Amino acid sequence: MNKPILFLFDLDATLVRTGGAGMLAMNQAFTEYFGWQDALSHISPAGRTDTSIAHELSNKYQGRDMAEDEMGNGFARYLGLLVEKLETAKNFRVLPGIRAFLEKAQAQKDYVLALGTGNLEQGARIKLEPPDLNRFFPFGGFGSEAVVRSELLRIAVARAEDATCQKISMERVLVIGDTQHDIRAGKEIGARTVGVATGPYTTRQLSEHQPDLVLENFTQILELDRFLSGF
Ligand SMILES: [Mg+2]
Numbered sequence: 328m329n330k331p332i333l334f335l336f337d338l339d340a341t342l343v344r345t346g347g348a349g350m351l352a353m354n355q356a357f358t359e360y361f362g363w364q365d366a367l368s369h370i371s372p373a374g375r376t377d378t379s380i381a382h383e384l385s386n387k388y389q390g391r392d393m394a395e396d397e398m399g400n401g402f403a404r405y406l407g408l409l410v411e412k413l414e415t416a417k418n419f420r421v422l423p424g425i426r427a428f429l430e431k432a433q434a435q436k437d438y439v440l441a442l443g444t445g446n447l448e449q450g451a452r453i454k455l456e457p458p459d460l461n462r463f464f465p466f467g468g469f470g471s472e473a474v475v476r477s478e479l480l481r482i483a484v485a486r487a488e489d490a491t492c493q494k495i496s497m498e499r500v501l502v503i504g505d506t507q508h509d510i511r512a513g514k515e516i517g518a519r520t521v522g523v524a525t526g527p528y529t530t531r532q533l534s535e536h537q538p539d540l541v542l543e544n545f546t547q548i549l550e551l552d553r554f555l556s557g558f
Pocket residue numbers: 337338339340341373374504505506526
């Protein structure tokens with residue numbers, strides 16, 4: 328293998344949109360377990376780790392971080408509900424150009440694909456199961472492993488180094504996501520960053536956070552190839 332390029336993909340609104348299934352499942356779990364109604368609508372969860380969302384809500388409703396057993400029980404219920412909600416989600420979709428890009432990238436010897444997502448690992452796997460995208464991502468860094476997003480990115484890089492038996496320099500890591508949180512976390516670890524406007528933010532809004540590349544979506548293969556050729 329030449330020096331690898333590691334792609335760390337955010338999940339929600341970068342790879343897929345769950346048609347609200349993720350939000351519904353988490354809201355219902357928190358209502359059932361804590362009695363909080365429609366909790367996620369009072370914060371901005373996009374781009375955040377599931378664990379940081381849980382702590383923020385706990386602080387808002389009960390004035391302290393969420394205890395470990397509460398988190399375990401609340402999230403166990405969430406994961407069960409997530410499977411149910413995905414089965415009935417009407418607008419679940421893989422975002423434009425993603426599948427074609429992943430297939431092409433997987434065939435490329437020096438490209439390494441991994442997840443860098445704030446989702447719990449099990450939640451990520453459940454969301455990627457219906458469209459059969461798990462096979463592109465043998466490993467990653469997840470919200471169940473870190474509260475802070477840059478930490479889960481570092482975990483993903485370490486796993487990629489183990490998997491390839493190579494040291495991966497941060498300039499050859501690409502953090503791809505739809506929010507400023509992805510861009511900021513990528514910059515924090517010294518990676519290059521790609522903002523993609525398939526989530527709540529436009530290309531112009533993402534540009535304000537100065538990612539190395541901004542895309543409307545992954546059908547912009549020419550822009551992406553041009554960018555990658557500069558590596
Ligand atoms: Mg996202």
